[in-house]
Amino acid sequence: MRITMEDVASRAGVSRALVSLAYRDRPGVSTETRDRILSAGRELGYVPNRVAARLASRGGNTLGVFLQDLHNDLFADLFEGSRTVADGAGKQLMLGVGALDGGRDAEVLETLAQSWVDVVIAFGLQMPDAEVREMAERVPLVCVLRGVADIDSVVSDNRHGARAATRHLIELGHREIAFLANPPSDGYMDRRHGYAETMTAAGLRPRVVETTYSRETAAADAGALLDAGDPPTAIFAHNDQAAMGVLDALFRRGLTPGREVSVVGYDNSSPSKVPGVALTSVDVDGVALGRSAAELALRRIASPMAPAEWRTSFPTLMVRTTTGPPLP
Template identity: 60%
Template sequence: MSARVTMADVAEAAGVSRALVSLAYRDAFGVNGDTRRRILDVGDELGYVHNRIAASLASSGATSIGVYLQDLHNDFFADVHDGIRDAVETEARDLVLAVGALGGERDAGSLRALQGARVGVIIGAGILMPDAEVQAFSSRTPIVSIAREVPGVDSVSSDNLAGGRLATSHLIELGHRRIAMLANPPSDGYLGRRAGYEEQMASAGLASRTVEVSYSRADAATAAIALLDGDDAPSAFFAHNDQTALGVLEVLLARGITPGREVSVIGYDNSSVSGAPGTSLSSVDLHGAQLGAAAGRAALRRLADPAAPPELEVTSPELVLRMTTGPAPV
């Protein structure tokens, strides 16, 4: 479809006024939900959405940046926010914050709230909705995805496949053979850590023991109890994030098991809590503040050039060793 499709073309095809089309694309009050969906569907069919992003940002002068964070209880997202703030404050950009939920059930509502705030671009950290839904939201307000690659959307991510390999290889090199992974539920964009673990286990001739858990620390603790009480209990755990690893540590400490001596635990994110005294959790460092800063710069580029093709930036994770990993018990 030609790039010269206009709002008037959408109005004509939908059988409504140009003013109503404008209201529908701005998600303004006064437009019936069914009518709005029909107008957007017609716009999609005509190929109008991509040009609408450029037209909206260029004409409205929207300069504020929306920030979506999945969980304020996870220090990783605080690190991300710090990086975003540092990257955009010199440009005098206002940040508008929305918070989600561990299971992703607030993703859509939070993104809509940011769109309603008329932000020019949204930086999303921890979005769990499928790629297609992220792409649909981004067709109306550009999204910069953090820690997850979304095709067709600006994305800043760490190499999670490499990170999964790093963590698993370290445990294997320490002599562990019974290594369990507490993996996040399978969803678009968050499979790299699990894949890295399973690849390294297979390469070493070891059987994977992947257990899917939610993002809740309590659920991780429940899964750890079941594994420890089962046959052939693991000598090491690889957790998909630091919060999950903390759930495992709570179980070990409650049972008088010394992490790093009797059972090893390695997390992911290297959030600030992992290095706290008394925790000293080995973890894979995503460099959250750096990811946030890179996403902030990507958002500024998107505001400056709304029609530019989407960019992908991938950084390398780093293994940070502390007290919770050690040689496999003899």
């Protein structure tokens, strides 16, 4: 049975409002009454909801925004979507930027928490699910691009998108299709799984090569694939940054994307749409994801005790000139 603030108020013989003030250490409660309330809470085993208390003590005016990286244009689209909603609601944004390897996630979230933002919208967190949930006990979080159980989350169905991209290459006639994968971590395995499932269902051999979130590293790893004795005729990269690395590797070898080697990216970020690039990519609609994230943040401020909500959208494949049939 869950012990509520009303239970503590009844045991201590005070109002619920006084219990709330006591647990938030706010003025208006005598030392004797506060001690009695806290003692009653201990006897009942009451665990205060610190997140709800935090929101109740704030004005609901500031949203924190965590961005994994400033080099990936997808994060600009995500931020733009959130900013539009925040501006419309009269909310201020405080920005924190992580690192490609996820090594600054905890540090940046801690800084935002100590800055007393009301909710953090986190785009691209790489820390394990358990650590995300632990941080969410201190400051409300909205996770974007990955889903975390019991945390407000906004996701695009990555399995769906990866299947569409892989099917596109198979239907073009490709049989040797490599997947340039992101490092394995909680929340970011569905693109790899969608690719592998589609290849296996078609009777083809999955060929997964792990890379990083760095364009330069992706270029080196793609180059190793291309220089191998059995190079693929198509490479599906886990995001557009990695796909740009693949295009760099092709350029250095005098190979034309869409002819000698087909290339597919993921995210449909701004650079993929440039006429000179024209990268086939899976569109997650970053602006829409950012809007949904800010809407969930506002919902959390308005209803601190509401159950976590997940919003899932379905991406679409944008076919451009970097994919075509394999050479005879």
